[in-house]
Amino acid sequence: MEFIFQCARSGLGNQEKETFPKNSHNVHFSPSLDQKFRIPEVSPSDMIVIILSLDLYFRLIPKDSGLLKKFTDSIQLGKSCSLFDSYVTFTTWIQSVLNDIEKCNYVGELKRLYLENKIQELLLLHFDLYQQYHLNSQSPKISSENFEKLKEAKSLLDTNFVNAPSLTELSKMIYLNEYTLKKEFKICFGTTVKQYIISLRMKYAMDLIKEGEHSITEIAHKCGYNGLIQFSTAFKKFYGRPPTSLSRLP
Incomplete structure (x- = not known):
């Protein structure tokens, strides 16, 4: 997974410099890591690259899950491929997860578990974005x-x-x-308008829970819910667990 904040590079032996769009990303698979690039020393570069083994990828995104199916099928065939045809701008949610990874101060086993969770979150966000692009490309009827x-x-x-x-x-x-x-x-x-609103509220709720400064009742109110039961039901349906299992405060 490549996340480009700012970068220009060229292949070794290639004089032509490739400039990437700022704040863009893509996901690639290659059966071999025998690739090298030259980054000109006079060009400022800021990027994050996450390299996954096949075992870890398929542990995070199971082969039979249906997520990123076309991409996964190419991986299983051993064909070099990219998720997107060209680098696309990453969303605020992807930016937020990248910030979490950069600020991670856990060590040992806890750090490994935390980073695996964040990497899986990035893959799911990629799937969501890929789905949007795919649906848009298949929708010529929309003016x-x-x-x-x-x-x-x-x-x-x-x-x-x-x-x-x-x-x-x-x-x-x-x-x-x-x-x-x-x-x-x-x-x-x-997604429907209603479900999109719920997803935004749930992601905001998770951010507030991670801060550890608000009770579940306060978080429910901050996310636009009038009742705790309504919020807890929506949260459990979205994340598969109740908010009380993650919050430090009651």
């Missing part, structure tokens, strides 16, 4: 005008998920009728 409105809707939810607008309110905000918003949002982003 460019509607696509821009759908991106605006997603951006509005990204910043207002705690007090998220209703579907009716959101459709008025982006000047797109409710039926089209509901249908084409799922086509573009692979």
Whole structure:
């Protein structure tokens, strides 16, 4: 997994320099690690590279899981491949996980378990992003005008998920009728508006739990839930465990 904040490089013996888009990433598989690149000393470089063994990859993403299936099939055939055709901009969630990895101060076995968890989280975020790109490429019926409105809707939810607008309110905000918003949002982003809001709330809840400074009741309120039971039910459905199993505070 390559995460490029800023980098320019060329293959050995190749005078042509390749400049990567800033804040971009991709996932590659190669049956051999016999690859070398030259990074010009005058070019500032900032990147994170995570190299996984096949055993670890298939432990984190089982062969029969269906996640990243096309990519996994190529790996099993021993064919060099990349998840995306070209480097794509990483999301704020990917940036957040990379920050967690950089700031990790655990040691020993705890560090290994923590990093494996974060790497699996990155792979799942890659799958989510890949699914969005795949669905977009398979959706020629969505006009460019509607696509821009759908991106605006997603951006509005990204910043207002705690007090998220209703579907009716959101459709008025982006000047797109409710039926089209509901249908084409799922086509573009692979999830419903409601489920997208829940996913944003749950990821925010997990960040607050990691901080260890808030009770579950406080976190529920901060994530837009009026009741603890409603929040706990949503959290367990999303993560497979209740929030009390992770929180340091009651």
